[in-house]
C-alpha cells in the first residue's frame with residue numbers, strides 16, 4: 216500500500232497545524248493509503264553544515280549526521296508522498312521544519328552523483344497555520360522548495376488557517392486539509408496507474424466525521440497533558 220508521511224513542524228501535537236494534518240492524513244487513509252505522522256519536535260536534528268559546497272560532493276544520502284534525521288530521510292526516500300504541516304513562525308515554517316528541508320539536500324543532491332533526486336516524483340501537500348500574516352507566504356515557500364527538489368504538486372495542495380490553535384473549528388481550513396489528504400492520495404494512486412480523485416470535494420459529512428475523530432483525540436491528549444497547577448511540584452512547608 217502506498218504511504219504518505221505527515222511531517223509536523225509544530226511543538227504542539229494538537230495545535231492548529233497538528234489537528235489539520237491529522238484531518239488530511241485520515242482523509243488519505245479513507246482512500247486506502249497508509250500514513251505515518253512524524254513530530255519533528257520529538258526528533259533530534261542537527262542543522263545542515265553545507266557539505267554540498269565540497270567539490271567532491273560529500274552531500275549525499277544518507278547525510279553525514281547519525282541523528283534522527285537519518286531515519287526521517289530514509290522514510291522520505293521510501294514514502295510515495297508527504298504532507299508538511301507547520302505553524303507560521305515569522306512568515307515562514309518553524310525552525311525544525313526548515314532544518315529538515317536543508318537536510319533533505321542529501322536526497323536532492325543525489326543528482327550530483329548521477330542519480331535522480333530521491334524526492335523526484337513524490338507527491339506533496341502543505342498545511343500552514345498562523346494567527347496573523349504569512350500563512351500563504353509560508354505555504355508558497357514550502358510548495359516551491361519541494362517542487363524544486365523534484366516533488367509533484369496535486370491540485371488544491373495547500374490548506375491554511377489564520378485561526379491559530381483553533382484551526383480545527385475553521386470549516387474552510389478543515390475542508391481544505393481533507394482535500395489536501397484526498398488529492399495527495401489521488402495523485403499517488405493515478406501515478407501508479409489506478410483510480411484516484413483529482414478534484415476538490417465539498418463533503419460536509421466527511422468534514423464532520425473527521426473533525427469529530429480528531430477532536431476526540433485532541434481531548435484525550437489534553438486530558439493526559441493537563442498543565443500542573445503552579446507550585447504543585449514544590450514540597451509542602453515544614
Ligand SMILES: Cc1cc2nc3c(=O)[nH]c(=O)nc-3n(C[C@H](O)[C@H](O)[C@H](O)COP(=O)(O)O)c2cc1C
Pocket residue numbers: 225226227229230231232233301302303304305306307344345346347348349350378379380
Ligand atoms: C516565534 C513565533 C513567530 C510567529 N510568527 C507568526 C507570523 O509571522 N504569522 C502568523 O500568522 N503567526 C505567527 N505566529 C503565531 C503562530 O503561527 C500560531 O500561534 C499558530 O497557531 C501556531 O501553530 P500551532 O498551533 O500548530 O503550533 C508566531 C508564533 C511564534 C511562536
